[in-house]
Amino acid sequence: MSMSRLAALAESLSSKFKRTDWDGVTKKWGLRGLAVVNAACAIHLFAEHVGWIHVVAGPSMLPTMSASGEAVLENRLISPSNLKRGDLVTYVSPLDPTRMVCKRLIGLPGDVVCVDPTGATAPSTEHVVIPKGHVWFIGDNAEMSRDSRQYGPVSMSLIRGKLVAKVWPLSSAGWFRNNFHYIDPPSH
Amino acid sequence: MVWLPTGVAFTQYFYSLRLVSGRSMQPTLNPDDSVWRDIVVFDHFSINWLQQYERGDIVALRSPHEGKLIVKRIVALPGDTVKTLPPYPDAEVYLPEGHAWVEGDEPFKSEDSNYFGPVPLGLIDSKLSAIVWPPARFGPILEPGTGKHRPQSGPAWRRERDSLERDKRRQSRVTIGSQVP
Numbered sequence: 572m573s574m575s576r577l578a579a580l581a582e583s584l585s586s587k588f589k590r591t592d593w594d595g596v597t598k599k600w601g602l603r604g605l606a607v608v609n610a611a612c613a614i615h616l617f618a619e620h621v622g623w624i625h626v627v628a629g630p631s632m633l634p635t636m637s638a639s640g641e642a643v644l645e646n647r648l649i650s651p652s653n654l655k656r657g658d659l660v661t662y663v664s665p666l667d668p669t670r671m672v673c674k675r676l677i678g679l680p681g682d683v684v685c686v687d688p689t690g691a692t693a694p695s696t697e698h699v700v701i702p703k704g705h706v707w708f709i710g711d712n713a714e715m716s717r718d719s720r721q722y723g724p725v726s727m728s729l730i731r732g733k734l735v736a737k738v739w740p741l742s743s744a745g746w747f748r749n750n751f752h753y754i755d756p757p758s759h
Numbered sequence: 760m761v762w763l764p765t766g767v768a769f770t771q772y773f774y775s776l777r778l779v780s781g782r783s784m785q786p787t788l789n790p791d792d793s794v795w796r797d798i799v800v801f802d803h804f805s806i807n808w809l810q811q812y813e814r815g816d817i818v819a820l821r822s823p824h825e826g827k828l829i830v831k832r833i834v835a836l837p838g839d840t841v842k843t844l845p846p847y848p849d850a851e852v853y854l855p856e857g858h859a860w861v862e863g864d865e866p867f868k869s870e871d872s873n874y875f876g877p878v879p880l881g882l883i884d885s886k887l888s889a890i891v892w893p894p895a896r897f898g899p900i901l902e903p904g905t906g907k908h909r910p911q912s913g914p915a916w917r918r919e920r921d922s923l924e925r926d927k928r929r930q931s932r933v934t935i936g937s938q939v940p
Contacts, residue, residue: 605765613764616771651826663881666857669810704824722855728821729881 622646624738631716632673635659635747642739643747651706651727654679657751659734660708665722673734674718678707689713692720699724706730772808775801776891777819783863783870784817784830786918787900788890798892799900801885812836812859812880814933815926817887817900820861823875828884831861831871834929837880838936847873854936859883864925902926 617623622645630638645661654660654676664670678684678701686693701707705724710716719725736746779788779797788797801819805811812818816833835841840853841860854860858877863869872878889899 609762609765612768616764616767619771663879664857665879665881666855668857668879668881668883702824704822704826726821726823726826726879726882728823728826729879 618647620647622648622732622735627673631710631712631718632659632675633712633715635675635711636673636737640740641737641743643734644736644738645732646735647732649730649733651730654706654730654733655749655751657749659747660706660730661732661734662708662725662729663731665725665729666717671731674708674710674716676706677709677719678724680705682707684719687720704728771803773802773804774888775803775885777801779830779887781830782868783865784832785865785868787817787832787864787922788830788887793893793896795893797890797896799887800889800891802888803885806883806885811886812883814930815902818861818883819885819887820878820883822870823878823882829870830887831863831869832929833859834862834872835860835933835935840934840936841872842932844873847876852877857881860933862929 624642624644626640626642627636628639636643656676656679658676659673660676661671661673664672680701680703682701683698684701684707685695686697686699688695701724704727706727707719708725709718709720713720734747737744776798779799782789785791788799806818812833814833814836817830818833819828819830821827822829835854836859837854837856839860840851842851843849844862844866852860854877857880859880860872860877862871862873866873887900890896
């Protein structure tokens with residue numbers, strides 16, 4: 572009884588198997604797979620060249636950004652030469668090419684900066700002139716940050732983008748405003 | 760048009776073909792006797808994904824000052840000590856974490872680390888793996904001294920011998936450090 576039903580089922584399955592156009596199926600799913608890869612490439616290129624939302628981690632930018640659990644919107648459509656002092660900038664770490672870091676831009680080419688006013692990493696009297704094509708970065712939480720005080724001026728070619736807004740958590744979401752305050756406003 | 764993203768991603772993360780201009784890598788690239796400018800395969804995969812940086816590799820990197828793409832040879836890696844050439848102010852330099860020393864093969868026409876100092880590895884964009892044009896020099900870019908030239912004479916053999924000599928001179932200026940890059 573059940574044996575004959577099983578046999579009938581197997582028969583119907585095998586006839587269905589024979590009727591299926593396997594070349595067509597392979598082609599269809601192959602094309603779908605390629606379309607998924609293509610879409611992933613498109614999204615990745617958008618994130619790489621236009622902008623995307625990133626989760627930030629690490630204590631170096633406290634209190635602007637907390638050590639974990641916050642997301643920010645990054646703008647990649649920038650030209651490094653248009654950055655201003657006080658901007659939050661993302662760049663490839665000069666110490667590790669696989670790491671992206673975010674710090675605050677302090678000095679532009681030609682500026683004279685004091686390497687470390689506290690004297691912790693360098694004598695507090697040491698000043699440097701930032702060379703052409705380079706900028707000076709410091710983390711907001713200077714105690715817990717590895718930045719230009721260790722590795723010196725950073726080449727503008729390492730700069731990738733600029734943070735525009737905090738998007739998560741919603742309670743503290745908002746645009747990042749340039750909070751740089753000039754005691755003696757630059758003349759130009 | 761629909762497949763453009765895949766194509767662009769491929770040239771950005773795997774391989775692309777580019778024209779090399781300038782004389783700083785003579786005679787390895789753009790030698791004087793060539794009427795063409797070289798077209799070379801740029802390998803992004805080993806740099807971006809595998810993080811393979813090796814002494815002697817010819818790489819394309821962003822110039823730290825101007826941001827334009829330049830082609831140079833990696834001489835030393837993090838932890839190494841290099842004897843510099845003029846116009847660098849110090850006689851010897853120790854390469855800090857994440858930095859490499861790059862030089863052109865033609866020391867008089869090259870703006871390299873002797874001019875701008877050690878460069879962060881993050882500036883290195885791709886590795887040059889093969890010459891595709893002109894056809895006379897078609898083929899992978901080999902390490903000096905690996906080419907086989909049966910008659911120990913002729914221009915190809917002399918070029919090979921010279922590149923081996925340059926390589927020896929380059930290596931003699933580098934003290935390899937213990938730090939793994």
